[in-house]
Amino acid sequence: MGLIKLKNIKVYAYHGCLVEEKKIGSDYRVDLRVKADLSKSALSDVLAETVDYVHLNRIVKEEMAIRSKLLEHAAERILVRILDEIPLVDKAVVDVSKINPPIGGNVEMVTITKSKIR
Template identity: 80%
Template structure:
C-alpha cells in the first residue's frame, strides 16, 4: 500500500452562495491524499504503473473551475473523477479550503474534508 499527497494546491475560483463571490472570486487551497498499491511502480520505476500526480492536479484544476455554491459539491466532483479516471486509486481524501472567507470575521480559512473509496 502507499500514499500520494498533493499539498497546498492553490486555485482562484468563484464558489459560494453570495452574489459577490460569483463576481469577485476567492483563493482556495486543496490538499489531496490518495491511497493506492504502489508496490508495482516501486519495482518497475514506470510512470504507467503508478498514479500520475500531474493528472491529479489537472482534475483538481478543471473541477474547481466549475462554479459550485458549496465546497462539498466541488469536492465530490473531484473525488468522483479521480476514482473514475485513475483505477489504481483505492481511497482519496480531499480538503477544500476557502482562504479569507467572507463570513463577517477574521477567519484565515474554512475547510471541508471529504473522502471516498472503491
C-alpha cells in the first residue's frame, strides 16, 4: 500500500451561499491524499501502473471550477471522480479550504474534510 499526497493546490473559485461569493469569488486550498497499491509501479517504473498525480490535480481543478453553495458538495464531486476514473485508488481523502471566509471575523480559513473508500 502507498500514499500519494497533493498539498496546497491553489484555486480561485465561486463557491458559497452569499450573492457576493458568486460574483467576486475567493481563494481556495485543496489538499488530497489517496491510498493505492503502489508495489507494481515501484518495481516497473511505469507511469501507467500507478496513480498519476497530474490526473488527480486535473480532477481537483475541474471540479473546483463548478460552482457549489457548499464546500462539502465540491469535495464529494472530487472524491466520486477519483474513484470513478482511477481504479487503482482504494481510498481518497480531500480537504477543501476557503481562505479568508466572509464569516464576520478574522479567520484564516475554514476547512471541510471528506473521505471515500472503494
